Amino acid sequence: MFAPVYLDYNATTPLDPAVREAMLPWFRDRFGNASSRHEYGRAARKAIDEARGQVAAAVNAHPTEVIFTSGGSEANNLFLKGAAATMRPGLVVVSAIEHPCVREPARQLLKSGWRLEEIRVDGAGRINPQAFEGLLAEKPRLVSVMLANNETGVIQNVAALAAGVRARGGWMHCDAVQALGKMKVDFRALGVHGLTLSSHKIYGPIGAGALIVDKRVELAPLVAGGGQERNLRSGTENVMAIVGFGKACELAAAQVEERALHLAGLRQRLEAGLRQMDARIFSVDALRLPNTSFFAIPGVDGDTLVGKLDRAGFAVASGSACSSANPEPSHTLLAMGVESSLARAAVRMSLGSASTQQDVDGFLTALGENLASLRTLTAMTV
Amino acid sequence: MAYSEKVLDHYENPRNVGAFKKEDDGVGTGMVGAPACGDVMKLQIKVGKDGIIEDAKFKTYGCGSAIASSSLVTEWVKGKTLDQALEIKNTAIAEELALPPVKIHCSILAEDAIKAAVEDYKKKHNS
Amino acid sequence: MLKFPIYLDYSATTPVDPRVAEKMIPYLTELFGNPASRSHAFGWTAEKAVEEAREDVAALVGADPKEIIWTSGATESNNLAIKGAAHFYSGKGKHIITLKTEHKAVLDTVRELERQGFEATYLDVQENGLVDLEALKAAIRPDTVVISVMFVNNEVGVVQPIAEIGELCREKGIIFHVDAAQATGKVDIDLSKLKVDLMSFSAHKTYGPKGIGALYVRRKPRVRLEAQMHGGGHERGLRSGTLATHQIVGMGEAFRLARVEMAEENQRVRELRDRLLAGLSTIEETFVNGDMEHRVPHNLNISFAYVEGESLIMAIKDIAVSSGSACTSASLEPSYVLRALGRNDELAHSSIRFTIGRFTTVEEIDFTIELLQRKIGKLRELSPLWDMFKEGVDLDSVQWAAH
Numbered sequence A: 001m002f003a004p005v006y007l008d009y010n011a012t013t014p015l016d017p018a019v020r021e022a023m024l025p026w027f028r029d030r031f032g033n034a035s036s037r038h039e040y041g042r043a044a045r046k047a048i049d050e051a052r053g054q055v056a057a058a059v060n061a062h063p064t065e066v067i068f069t070s071g072g073s074e075a076n077n078l079f080l081k082g083a084a085a086t087m088r089p090g091l092v093v094v095s096a097i098e099h100p101c102v103r104e105p106a107r108q109l110l111k112s113g114w115r116l117e118e119i120r121v122d123g124a125g126r127i128n129p130q131a132f133e134g135l136l137a138e139k140p141r142l143v144s145v146m147l148a149n150n151e152t153g154v155i156q157n158v159a160a161l162a163a164g165v166r167a168r169g170g171w172m173h174c175d176a177v178q179a180l181g182k183m184k185v186d187f188r189a190l191g192v193h194g195l196t197l198s199s200h201k202i203y204g205p206i207g208a209g210a211l212i213v214d215k216r217v218e219l220a221p222l223v224a225g226g227g228q229e230r231n232l233r234s235g236t237e238n239v240m241a242i243v244g245f246g247k248a249c250e251l252a253a254a255q256v257e258e259r260a261l262h263l264a265g266l267r268q269r270l271e272a273g274l275r276q277m278d279a280r281i282f283s284v285d286a287l288r289l290p291n292t293s294f295f296a297i298p299g300v301d302g303d304t305l306v307g308k309l310d311r312a313g314f315a316v317a318s319g320s321a322c323s324s325a326n327p328e329p330s331h332t333l334l335a336m337g338v339e340s341s342l343a344r345a346a347v348r349m350s351l352g353s354a355s356t357q358q359d360v361d362g363f364l365t366a367l368g369e370n371l372a373s374l375r376t377l378t379a380m381t382v
Numbered sequence B: 001m002a003y004s005e006k007v008l009d010h011y012e013n014p015r016n017v018g019a020f021k022k023e024d025d026g027v028g029t030g031m032v033g034a035p036a037c038g039d040v041m042k043l044q045i046k047v048g049k050d051g052i053i054e055d056a057k058f059k060t061y062g063c064g065s066a067i068a069s070s071s072l073v074t075e076w077v078k079g080k081t082l083d084q085a086l087e088i089k090n091t092a093i094a095e096e097l098a099l100p101p102v103k104i105h106c107s108i109l110a111e112d113a114i115k116a117a118v119e120d121y122k123k124k125h126n127s
Numbered sequence C: 001m002l003k004f005p006i007y008l009d010y011s012a013t014t015p016v017d018p019r020v021a022e023k024m025i026p027y028l029t030e031l032f033g034n035p036a037s038r039s040h041a042f043g044w045t046a047e048k049a050v051e052e053a054r055e056d057v058a059a060l061v062g063a064d065p066k067e068i069i070w071t072s073g074a075t076e077s078n079n080l081a082i083k084g085a086a087h088f089y090s091g092k093g094k095h096i097i098t099l100k101t102e103h104k105a106v107l108d109t110v111r112e113l114e115r116q117g118f119e120a121t122y123l124d125v126q127e128n129g130l131v132d133l134e135a136l137k138a139a140i141r142p143d144t145v146v147i148s149v150m151f152v153n154n155e156v157g158v159v160q161p162i163a164e165i166g167e168l169c170r171e172k173g174i175i176f177h178v179d180a181a182q183a184t185g186k187v188d189i190d191l192s193k194l195k196v197d198l199m200s201f202s203a204h205k206t207y208g209p210k211g212i213g214a215l216y217v218r219r220k221p222r223v224r225l226e227a228q229m230h231g232g233g234h235e236r237g238l239r240s241g242t243l244a245t246h247q248i249v250g251m252g253e254a255f256r257l258a259r260v261e262m263a264e265e266n267q268r269v270r271e272l273r274d275r276l277l278a279g280l281s282t283i284e285e286t287f288v289n290g291d292m293e294h295r296v297p298h299n300l301n302i303s304f305a306y307v308e309g310e311s312l313i314m315a316i317k318d319i320a321v322s323s324g325s326a327c328t329s330a331s332l333e334p335s336y337v338l339r340a341l342g343r344n345d346e347l348a349h350s351s352i353r354f355t356i357g358r359f360t361t362v363e364e365i366d367f368t369i370e371l372l373q374r375k376i377g378k379l380r381e382l383s384p385l386w387d388m389f390k391e392g393v394d395l396d397s398v399q400w401a402a403h
Helices: A017-027 A039-058 A072-084 A100-112 A129-136 A158-167 A239-276 A302-311 A331-335 A357-381 B005-012 B064-077 B082-086 B090-097 B101-126 C018-028 C041-060 C074-088 C104-115 C133-139 C162-172 C245-280 C309-315 C336-340 C345-349 C362-382 C384-390
Strands: A066-069 A091-095 A115-119 A142-144 A171-175 A194-198 A209-213 A292-296 A346-350 B027-034 B039-047 B053-061 C068-071 C095-099 C119-123 C144-148 C175-179 C198-202 C213-217 C286-288 C299-304 C351-355
Touching: A017 A239, A017 C018, A039 A066, A039 A209, A039 A239, A066 A072, A072 A100, A072 A142, A072 A171, A072 A194, A072 A209, A091 A100, A100 A115, A100 A142, A115 A129, A129 A158, A158 A171, A239 A292, A239 A357, A302 A346, A302 A357, B005 B064, B005 B090, B027 B101, B039 B064, B039 B101, B039 C384, B053 B064, B053 C362, B053 C384, B064 B090, B064 B101, B064 C309, B082 B101, B090 B101, C018 C245, C041 C068, C041 C245, C068 C074, C074 C104, C074 C144, C074 C175, C074 C198, C074 C213, C095 C104, C104 C119, C119 C133, C133 C162, C144 C162, C162 C175, C245 C299, C245 C362, C309 C345, C309 C362, C336 C345, C345 C351
Parallel strands: A091 A115, A091 A142, A142 A171, A171 A194, C095 C119, C095 C144, C144 C175, C175 C198
Antiparallel strands: A066 A209, A194 A209, A292 A346, B027 B039, B039 B053, C068 C213, C198 C213, C286 C299, C299 C351
């Protein structure tokens, strides 16, 4: 059987076998609706509460601060729109490299009279502190900055940014979907008011996420109904996915250092090989997640290369999964000032728990072989 | 809702369920609560010539705590004088049964039932 | 061998059918790709599975797969449908009509729209739980933009006249939304005939997994919505967020099984329900809530007079049932649905909803009948109200001591 090597862990991750084990009983015997008062319902409620404890513990939050959602996109929507709905319109500030599920909800606020400003980043994808200070002077009511970027892996100094926002009386939100499990994420230490987490990026199931929210932030729900999740997110709880998410959080917190070490070693090997092929690796000067390598081979189209690599048995991405439908080059790279011809050459490799040295070496070999043929092709057509 | 062991015991094995003839001279009947509120308690006492409560019976429409509270007071009033029976306070009932805050009204109703039964008996004997 | 507590709460949620679980497992193991990943086989495989499931969901309800939008469940579908349509068409008018017996996910959504400046009419239902079409007609105003009526009520199981309401809405140019969370696999749904514009579905009421649902959005004539969840532009921009492949595959398989098996299954379930009804009818002073004719085959909602609701629930711990909608049963409020049917608070409190399902057996039904007969008898023996009723006292004429 053809079993391609998966190198796209920032798009989604396979389930950890221990997570799957934790989830399976909820398929059949334990299937109650957590709102039911009978034994089936109470068992479901208890499992959700346990998972809430696991999620909270993983990010140093209190269980009552955890609101389960259907995923990271919903959690980001909930914070931005939910908080905005309870305020007078003002300024909302997001970084120029946010995921669409932060930028789009922020843009929606324009309809209700908000102003939107984007924070510029430097050539390595780091937030420009001067640009940020300038925006803070305008007293934004809402600010959202991701902890780590899905494409470049660049880590922002969110704690420092949050301190500035707090000092001026704004609410600070942070999308930590890509960071969780790859670095230490501490809700208290970050000092943010809202923190978005997702299950399927940390070897948990798709379909669960959470917004960790400071109780001082008044939120309006996006989904009205039965009043679940402190009335902030109605709808029958997805018990099985929540149980899996809880377990995945527990494992992520316990193994984060070990995982990071493993990933950093592999990436070093990978990037040494890439440099020999004259690859341009983005954001190398910035602090990055240990698993992500975003690079371009000048003159080689990223989509074409990724297609070739797929046929050679290596699954990588040419942009972020969610916006792949869109043929535009990576907006993160454009925000970094990378010219669009180079941006179109970009390939994202994101390593994960099952990645091995053989995978990396095999990938480099396949890349080298394909580059040779692609370059010949390019040379012939020119 | 988690019920205490004692509530469960009284609920499963209620003591002194039944009724005396209302018209009997020695019987005092108290009925308190309302169906719309979810609780109706009927407590009856049988008072001896010496003024001591010889026997008590109850019937209750209500939740487990209401049933337990009324079952408990039928045990407590027996052997007491009317005045002693009137000294039974809801707090003692609530404490004995470890009632949660949302169920305190059941113990208040049981205290009211004693008062109503004693008053009914007294009314019969003063007129 | 009976397994306790006996589950008779299939309208709250259902177990995942083992065949559905089996279909889902590969997507929790090796086929784990993100369906939005366009650059490798992991993504394509997931996307293909998502599209096959979309076909299965569409097939159960006579829709085109392109008309199916994935959501996290019926609650989100209801929110998206009602808010999305109300906002999109708000230029035409700002009046919404719904029923007092709708699920909270509809009622609370409409209430939220009221806070945003919309006006709403919450229609009473008849004593049998069905909407009065004349009353509905009378409630329609020139500025009515959305009417939302549930297909099947979650508490009493009555089936509303969706076809007739659809005709009315189409004639008047009003967007018609139907919450069908309780209807799939229970009643025939053919959207190629029904003049319904938006319909909400849930997987976990039909032997699929929790956390997944769908919204039907009609293409001809085209219905437009304002998205409620923004981001990567999934689901044609109507609902952003990574698609949960395994859950979608589960919903597809659950709906496929429902299509293939519902005729036979409903026959069996109806027999069990009728057996239960016959058994419980031997108990004096019991009242069935909701119309028995226009009703799904698996629901029996029945009130037992002169016993108190909470003690009744306590007495029947061996069976898992609802004494109101699952979503509201944490509070001690009597069911608003039964109130809308004209039941007084006592009868609303002492009502039990039995919902039978795919794995219910005759033995379970017989045990339930015997349990209820015994426990109702015991509670009535304890009840002063039962004595009074037997003595011929009219309880409504009694002056109850204030408490």
